[in-house]
Amino acid sequence: MAAMEFDDVYEEIRGVLNPGRLKLTSNSVVFKNLRTGKVETITKDEIENIKWMRRSRGYGLKFITKNDSSLRYDGFKDTDIDRLKEFMTINFGKNVETQKMAVNGWNWGKVSFGAGNLAFQVDHKQAFEVPLKNVSNSNKGKNEITLQFHQADDAKVSLMEIRFYVPPGDVDGDPVEDFHQNVMRDAAVLTAKAGDAICSLSDINCLVPRGRHELRFYPSFFDLHGKSYDYKIPYNQITRGFLLPHKDNRQMYFVLSLDPPVKHGQTRYQYIIFGFKKEEETKVELSLSLEVIQEKYGNNLHKEMQGPYHDIVSRLFRAITEQRITVPGSFTSGAKCVGCSYKASAGLLYPLERGFIYITKPPIYIHHDDVASCGFNRSNTTTGRTCDFEIQLKSGGSHVFSNIEKEEAKPMSDFLSSKDLRIHAASNWDKKINYTVDKDRDIYLEHVQNEGQEREDEDDESDDEEEDEDFEGGEEEEDALEYDSEASIHSTEDEDEDGSKSPSSSKKRKKSEASSTSSKKKSDESKKKSDDSKKKSDESKKKSDDPKKKSDDSKKKSDDSKNKSDDSKKKTKQKESPNKKPPKSKEQIEDDSD
CATH class of the missing domain: 2.30.29.150 (PH-domain like)
Structure with missing residues (x-):
């Protein structure tokens, strides 16, 4: 087999897959980049090792040279391995090694340097490798090292940086420094004298x-x-x-x-x-x-x-x-910029001919093509001296620059109109807020009057509830005395054995009746006094500035009088209850008839 050609082969350079054609001859390996037209050639005497590995686009072939560099080509099929092994053995005298890849997803392992690459190995299998010629800078920390990469203009997605944690070693020396030196030896870092x-x-x-x-x-x-x-x-x-x-x-x-x-x-x-x-x-x-x-x-x-x-x-x-x-253009309001604040930081906003730039923290640049509309909020208030300038973006976000002097609104509006930028109306929350103040309105007086009215309503409700409770309680006590289930059927000490009443008992009964009548009179008088006190308390509520205190005092007096009347009622009933005659038995009735 004199030569082999592969048309659909790619070479990865800084994240960009460059299509090309790979040709294997008896003396060399030639790759032509179809995008740039560049031709790369490796003679068979320069080849040290050849490895076959699984890649994202099928399979890949990697050539490691004797000058410690490597070239890798992707896009092979799994059926190509047999032909490649036979060709390499016959023409180059090299065996194609199959390299196993780690696919378990672990992020800890060992790092090895060689052939201009950084290889990260997990369980003695290669997880990934980084060409050190793509490294633009290396920064080291205490137990950490960060690699930054050159960016390709043609790459849609680029790897910006990768960070490694280096645990402290048991041997003498700094493992982070050793890692850094190995990277810098082959990295394309910007250096100059x-x-x-x-x-x-x-x-x-x-x-x-x-x-x-x-x-x-x-x-x-x-x-x-x-x-x-x-x-x-x-x-x-x-x-x-x-x-x-x-x-x-x-x-x-x-x-x-x-x-x-x-x-x-x-x-x-x-x-x-x-x-x-x-x-x-x-x-x-x-x-x-x-x-x-x-x-x-x-x-x-x-x-x-x-x-x-x-x-x-x-x-x-x-x-x-x-x-x-x-540089700033035609905008001017005494200066080429406007003093404002963005969030919590004060800065300057520059209306430019093709955009807006705000400095200093954080710096923001907004091109006119990215602006959906602009507008001023709170600029029509009578009390405020400042307004907010809002820029709504076509992407859906917005930037609000606050604390702009109201005198700056007119020059900025004229500038926006000259640039054909859409000016939207003020926000809804600004329209809902009433910034005017009624000087004749006494808010504190209204609050006190409303509070007093609420307390009067509560007092009226409590008085009605107390009267109902007193009325119901009286009925319960009378029923308990009239239908006492535990009343004794035997004669009392005030009666003789033959059923006749002693004179002492009649005297006691007269005294008890007199005391009961006097207690009733006192209770009636106390009720009248309580009613009078209620009337006085109602009048005092209407006339006094502080209705709650006097109503509470009158309420206490009426409660005291009620308590006294209730106590007098209980005393009279307790005195009357033992003087009542129990019903006579049949034997007593027969004795009386005899």
């Missing part, structure tokens, strides 16, 4: 991320070097630049928009904001020759540059990155 810098600017005030940094410009990236962290950012990550004046016209902001954002710990920074004083000047000298400056940058840069600090920095970024620097 200090002498390769085009120019450098020291002690620049950086608002986001906060701190004083040294800014160094290199041919392919710029380095933002601080006390605790170092950011190396390629120029192709810069998407926009903004040069914005402060509201006091004494400061300037220079903003860089990054995609993807830089990361510091768990915080991502999509924008880098520099702060400059408008009157501050500096002088910088480029390390490039005049010929190189003229060839690469034309008249945009010079060998020696002097001027305001913000102007020098913006011109350097404009010439090196070839990105436009956006």
Whole structure:
């Protein structure tokens, strides 16, 4: 078999599957990328090992070279393994090894480095591998290391970073440092010597991320070097630049928009904001020759540059990155920005010709194409001095910028109309709120009157209930005395053995009758007094300012009088009950007849 060809083969580069054609000859392996037209060739003398493995797109063939590099091609079928083994044995003198893959889903195992790859193994089987040439940066912590990757422009989904936990080892040495050194040996990290810098600017005030940094410009990236962290950012990550004046016209902001954002710990920074004083000047000298400056940058840069600090920095970024620097346009209300607040942070909102940008925390940029409508809330109130500016997005979200002076609403409305942006009406919750105040209305007096009326109603209900209880209680007591089931049928001590009444008993009966009549009179008088006290209490309720206290006093007096009358009733009934004659028996009736 002289040669073999495979048409539907893919090569994965930074997350992008590049289709191509693989040709195996007796002396070499040739792969042609159909997208770029690039041709890769490996001679049989350079091949160290050949491995066959299962991939997401069928099966893959991996070639490991003697110079510690590897090439991997996907898209093979399971029926191709027999032909490949025979071809490799005859022409290359190599056996094709079948590599087993770990599919149990464990996230702990061992890491090995080789052939320019990081291989993560679980139970002596490979779970995944990472080409170290795709690593752009490596950050180490106490027991943790983070790998960041280069991004491919053609990839729809890209792996941004991967993090490994490295447990402390039993042997001498730092396992995290060893891991970091193995990664950095083959990683394509942005590195450059200090002498390769085009120019450098020291002690620049950086608002986001906060701190004083040294800014160094290199041919392919710029380095933002601080006390605790170092950011190396390629120029192709810069998407926009903004040069914005402060509201006091004494400061300037220079903003860089990054995609993807830089990361510091768990915080991502999509924008880098520099702060400059408008009157501050500096002088910088480029390390490039005049010929190189003229060839690469034309008249945009010079060998020696002097001027305001913000102007020098913006011109350097404009010439090196070839990105436009956006400045405020036609909007003005005494300044090019509007002071406002976003959530709990105060900042500045800049209406630009093609969008809105808010600084400083958090920086927000909204393009006009993403805006569904804009509007002012609480701008028609009579008491408020500020209003809210709301931007509704086509994606469904919204941003509300509050505490804007009402004088700024008119210039902003004119600017929105000039940009043909839709202005929506105020929110419903603003229309429902009544901000006017009635000065003649005494809310406290109304509250006191309502409370007094409620208490009067409660007192009337309690009086009715007490009268009903007294009436029912009297009937129960009379029934108990009249139909006493435990009444004795024997003669009392006041009667003689022959049934005749003694004179002492008659005297006692007269005294008891007199006492009962007097007690009845007293009870009647007490009832009259209680009725009079009730009438007086009702009159006092109407006349007094505090109805509750006097009504309570009168109620207590009436209750006391009622209690006295009830006690007198009980005493009279207790005295009358023993003097009543029990019914005579038949024997007594016969004795009387005899």
